[in-house]
Amino acid sequence: EPEVTQTPSHQVTQMGQEVILRCVPISNHLYFYWYRQILGQKVEFLVSFYNNEISEKSEIFDDQFSVERPDGSNFTLKIRSTKLEDSAMYFCASSEILGGGRETQYFGPGTRLLVL
Amino acid sequence: RKEVEQDPGPFNVPEGATVAFNCTYSNSASQSFFWYRQDCRKEPKLLMSVYSSGNEDGRFTAQLNRASQYISLLIRDSKLSDSATYLCVERGSSASKIIFGSGTRLSIRP
Numbered sequence: 001e002p003e004v005t006q007t008p009s010h011q012v013t014q015m016g017q018e019v020i021l022r023c024v025p026i027s028n029h030l031y032f033y034w035y036r037q038i039l040g041q042k043v044e045f046l047v048s049f050y051n052n053e054i055s056e057k058s059e060i061f062d063d064q065f066s067v068e069r070p071d072g073s074n075f076t077l078k079i080r081s082t083k084l085e086d087s088a089m090y091f092c093a094s095s096e097i098l099g100g101g102r103e104t105q106y107f108g109p110g111t112r113l114l115v116l
Numbered sequence: 117r118k119e120v121e122q123d124p125g126p127f128n129v130p131e132g133a134t135v136a137f138n139c140t141y142s143n144s145a146s147q148s149f150f151w152y153r154q155d156c157r158k159e160p161k162l163l164m165s166v167y168s169s170g171n172e173d174g175r176f177t178a179q180l181n182r183a184s185q186y187i188s189l190l191i192r193d194s195k196l197s198d199s200a201t202y203l204c205v206e207r208g209s210s211a212s213k214i215i216f217g218s219g220t221r222l223s224i225r226p
Contacts, residue, residue: 035216043216
């Protein structure tokens with residue numbers, strides 16, 4: 001069964017450093033997403049991406065964040081200058097375009113980011 | 117009012133029991149809802165989609181009540197492996213994001 005994959009599974013970084021989180025969405029999916037989940041809290045939407053541009057972003061997704069689809073398979077989330085509060089699990093998701101609100105999102109296993 | 121609200125639980129029930137929990141939503145225009153389950157420190161996994169009045173899949177039944185703006189999940193003949201956090205999810209006002217509730221913790225005891 002096709003699945004979303006993410007690398008690395010864990011990342012430890014120093015405050016102020018840049019990190020890039022990588023995702024390979026399901027191959028025939030056209031919508032891509034990033035979510036984060038701070039430990040013990042709910043899953044929060046960050047950004048959605050379609051047709052090589054951002055469709056929607058939340059207020060969390062400020063200028064420190066960027067997304068890119070550098071080739072036909074990878075989808076990346078970059079945090080330019082990490083802060084302590086960026087420590088969280090970051091989930092990538094992808095979905096088909098079905099219309100009528102029936103887009104089902106499938107999640108990758110996540111990257112656990114720890115900022116020291 | 118929060119967009120999606122769930123009873124955090126935990127619900128602690130014996131194996132074989134039937135358990136149900138509700139989720140309320142605030143956007144009356146929302147079209148689609150989902151139940152995901154999340155195991156500790158793992159990704160959300162889709163359990164059921166709810167587009168119309170309800171959906172049934174084996175031991176799991178989801179109901180949508182648009183008049184009262186809530187979705188329910190019923191689990192029959194619960195198994196130990198059903199222990200997880202159940203996330204109520206609403207498709208937001210646009211096609212490009214979904215909104216998660218905080219989850220309901222379920223623990224099945226032998």
